[in-house]
Amino acid sequence: MPGYTLTRHIRENLPQLEEGAASGLDVKVHGPREEVVELGGADAWRIRWSYKGDLGRVQLVQYTFVREGQVYLFTYSTLKQWEESADVFAASARSIQIGAPPEAESSKAGGLIAFEGERQEETSDIYVVPASGGTERRLTRTGKDASPMWSPDGKLIAFRSARDGNDEIYVMRAAISSGSPAIPRPPRTRHGRRTASESCSRVGVATRARATCTR
Amino acid sequence: MFTRGSCDEGACDLYEMNADGSGVRRLTRGGQSSDGSWSPDGEQIVFWSSRRLLLDLSGGSGIFVMNADGSGNRRLTPDFDTAWNPDWSPDGETILFVGSKDDPGTGDEVTAIYRMNADGSDPRKIASPTGYWIDEPEWSPDGNSIAFFSDGQGVGAIWVMKADGTRQRPLTRSGDSHSPSWQPSSN
Numbered sequence: 001m002p003g004y005t006l007t008r009h010i011r012e013n014l015p016q017l018e019e020g021a022a023s024g025l026d027v028k029v030h031g032p033r034e035e036v037v038e039l040g041g042a043d044a045w046r047i048r049w050s051y052k053g054d055l056g057r058v059q060l061v062q063y064t065f066v067r068e069g070q071v072y073l074f075t076y077s078t079l080k081q082w083e084e085s086a087d088v089f090a091a092s093a094r095s096i097q098i099g100a101p102p103e104a105e106s107s108k109a110g111g112l113i114a115f116e117g118e119r120q121e122e123t124s125d126i127y128v129v130p131a132s133g134g135t136e137r138r139l140t141r142t143g144k145d146a147s148p149m150w151s152p153d154g155k156l157i158a159f160r161s162a163r164d165g166n167d168e169i170y171v172m173r174a175a176i177s178s179g180s181p182a183i184p185r186p187p188r189t190r191h192g193r194r195t196a197s198e199s200c201s202r203v204g205v206a207t208r209a210r211a212t213c214t215r
Numbered sequence: 216m217f218t219r220g221s222c223d224e225g226a227c228d229l230y231e232m233n234a235d236g237s238g239v240r241r242l243t244r245g246g247q248s249s250d251g252s253w254s255p256d257g258e259q260i261v262f263w264s265s266r267r268l269l270l271d272l273s274g275g276s277g278i279f280v281m282n283a284d285g286s287g288n289r290r291l292t293p294d295f296d297t298a299w300n301p302d303w304s305p306d307g308e309t310i311l312f313v314g315s316k317d318d319p320g321t322g323d324e325v326t327a328i329y330r331m332n333a334d335g336s337d338p339r340k341i342a343s344p345t346g347y348w349i350d351e352p353e354w355s356p357d358g359n360s361i362a363f364f365s366d367g368q369g370v371g372a373i374w375v376m377k378a379d380g381t382r383q384r385p386l387t388r389s390g391d392s393h394s395p396s397w398q399p400s401s402n
Binding site: 111112113114115116117118119120124127128129130131133136146147148149150151152153154157169171174 | 217232234236355360362371373375384386387389390391392393394395396397398399400
């Protein structure tokens with residue numbers, strides 16, 4: 001989404017920000033970026049997106065703005081509307097890398113396959129590889145990410161991660177352009193996060209191995 | 216949609232939630248259920264389940280289908296010893312899955328990738344890839360190809376093949392790779 005559109009969204013949908021700007025609020029549009037958003041869902045795996053209805057039409061746009069020296073993250077989705085995150089990313093915002101514009105993203109039909117790669121012992125991350133063959137590309141670098149699943153519109157990838165100690169479902173933008181490095185260390189916002197005492201591990205069974213969660 | 220719980224140690228069930236993480240709803244109860252896949256119209260869910268823990272001998276273990284609200288469970292693979300990881304085809308006509316059957320000649324259990332009609336009829340073997348562990352078949356968005364997991368080259372890798380099982384080739388070669396998910400074609 002071009003910056004112009006984002007700016008228009010701000011003006012049309014967030015008049016309170018305009019008022020803030022008039023009184024010294026410094027609004028800066030940083031999107032579109034590659035983001036990871038934690039959705040909650042402790043002890044969860046085998047993620048699948050729905051195909052239709054509101055669940056399948058999620059539009060996720062995020063940007064940051066600065067107010068009184070603090071960087072805030074705003075999230076827009078068709079389900080939750082505009083909302084202000086309580087999280088502050090003052091430190092990480094300075095190192096945010098701007099993602100490729102959508103028109104530069106790979107949108108070739110069936111062009112990529114996302115997968116869980118274990119390139120070092122006891123670690124796993126999300127990778128993509130061209131379905132026609134070629135060089136794989138690493139998308140996450142926590143060593144604790146697994147079970148990727150594209151959203152139906154191809155813009156997001158949901159996945160399972162134990163990056164904060166609990167195995168939960170996350171989502172990230174699938175902004176993958178040629179020459180683009182891995183998704184940078186992402187800022188994060190939390191929606192409906194649930195207290196979780198469960199932990200997950202990968203175990204094998206007689207005829208197959210699968211990701212499972214143990215309490 | 217996702218699975219919560221430990222299928223190996225007890226109960227696991229299917230859940231769904233809104234794409235923003237809110238509104239978690241439980242779709243299955245009791246026994247073990249996992250590997251859910253939506254039908255393209257969103258009306259049904261095909262999934263793996265084992266009802267043996269509940270001593271429900273009529274249920275058994277295999278591929279089941281239910282309405283999207285969790286009602287109307289029905290087993291689709293009564294003729295398989297075990298069957299798992301179903302994936303609904305993009306046109307909604309067929310379901311891909313991994314199944315195991317005893318070879319009538321040798322008595323050995325043979326695992327292969329199958330497809331069947333969405334009502335469970337006419338299961339046909341597509342391919343018997345090399346490897347001890349074959350799993351996670353996934354349709355390409357156009358339904359012409361299939362990605363899957365196999366350890367046939369000594370390391371777990373993502374493979375692709377044509378929908379008829381021909382032209383099998385590995386896509387990944389270094390380290391273990393699991394859980395393929397094909398990029399949608401409509402952006």
